[in-house]
Amino acid sequence: MDDIVTDGKLPSGTEKFDTALFVPAGGYYHHIGGNVWNGEGNPHPPAHATGVKEIILLLPDDGSLWKLKNT
Structure with missing residues (x-):
């Protein structure tokens, strides 16, 4: 997974x-x-290509955000 920076x-x-x-x-x-x-x-696809460009995570509370960042 060298192409995906974690x-x-x-x-x-x-x-x-x-x-x-x-x-x-x-x-x-x-x-x-x-x-x-x-x-x-x-190479990365052109800017107008189809695909997921961003995601939005809906979390129930601030504690869930902390857990996501720190787990």
Whole structure:
């Protein structure tokens, strides 16, 4: 997963493979997944290309935000 920068910080229970990772939450094994299945080292797609450019996380309270940042 060299193409996905994690800064060495992944939530507890994250499953990390050579080309994908799955982040768990609330007992479910992959609420958020990431991959480089389009090919490792490929150039980034143009700005107008389809794909996920950002996500918004809705958390129930400040404690959940702290846990997300510090787990």
